[in-house]
Ligand code: NDP
């Protein structure tokens with residue numbers, strides 16, 4: 466058989482997917498990609514936390530072998546609704562860990578939100594599954610452990626985050642040793658150019674309006690505070706095995722260049738496109754193949770000006786805090802992430818101010834004990850401790866208002 470035909474067949478083997486977090490922004494877009502390519506992808510597992518209605522609807526449409534609803538209060542609703550279909554229903558956080566080990570799955574898309582995604586990603590790696598990872602918090606908290614395990618198991622970790630997908634695409638065919646640095650682009654979010662006197666009055670409804678991307682609530686708030694970019698520099702460090710100094714950030718408000726790689730000869734490569742997460746999701750699922758789609762194409766005439774500027778680390782403290790956390794290493798990024806998850810949740814409920822979020826994170830970073838070489842248990846403990854500490858700070862600040 467001619468070589469090119471052989472390649473085609475190898476690449477076109479149907480992938481059997483577990484989509485963790487199928488009811489979220491990434492999860493639903495991943496299902497759009499699957500629906501558009503029924504000969505390439507088969508959904509074996511879908512999971513949600515508490516959105517039973519959407520999970521049931523997805524299960525009826527995509528007919529997986531199993532679904533998991535981690536919120537146990539929703540189990541009966543899902544079980545009853547799918548009773549006449551040959552779909553197994555599981556519940557609880559542990560079910561997420563068990564299900565990724567199923568033989569019938571070869572690829573796991575990690576699109577659960579936050580620290581809650583960590584154990585299932587590790588379990589998928591241990592079971593030798595290929596992992597497409599959107600769940601950046603897992604890499605922020607335990608990137609070293611995750612990448613080490615993946616290396617030991619010979620498992621591919623393919624980024625879904627658009628910046629990291631861009632870097633990954635730029636690195637195809639390149640020697641990682643010849644990378645001088647990577648440059649993550651950031652849109653700057655809805656408050657680009659704003660100063661503290663403005664930001665002090667910002668509310669969640671305001672921060673949820675991202676200029677370029679439509680995403681889940683937590684990451685949209687993270688984009689407005691630049692914590693998202695902070696998490697992404699740590700994510701990039703671990704994904705690509707870089708030194709801290711090799712990860713840079715530039716503000717690029719048009720979100721056309723999704724990130725860049727600079728090589729040791731000074732040459733720069735970038736990956737560009739319209740801001741649409743379906744593209745990096747599709748690439749991660751189909752890699753190393755590229756598959757056709759009919760998404761709108763980038764037309765440079767629509768973007769006569771691509772602009773770049775340095776981030777304002779002083780106003781957007783979260784970016785500086787993330788950078789410092791990366792430099793300190795150990796369990797510090799885990800503290801940063803846990804504190805951030807709690808304050809963002811509080812901000813979404815109008816229980817903390819926009820600028821106060823950074824203050825709370827900073828205070829938490831000061832009090833949680835440092836662990837230089839954390840084990841998985843240390844991460845669990847650090848996460849718990851950081852959440853407890855930041856919750857105390859939040860309570861005190863609310864009391865001081867009244
Ligand atoms: P969403 O909030 O839209 O969706 C999160 C998904 O995870 C939902 O399916 C949700 O279930 C599930 N989930 C939430 N909490 C838990 C839990 N404790 N246990 C199990 N499942 C849970 O988030 P996004 O899709 O926006 O983001 C998902 C991940 O992808 C994040 O890590 C984010 O940083 C990353 N990412 C997202 C991008 C985007 O464009 N949205 C871009 C790049 C990265 P339910 O619906 O039932 O609550």
Ligand code: MG
Pocket residue numbers: 626627628697
């Ligand atoms: Mg991103």
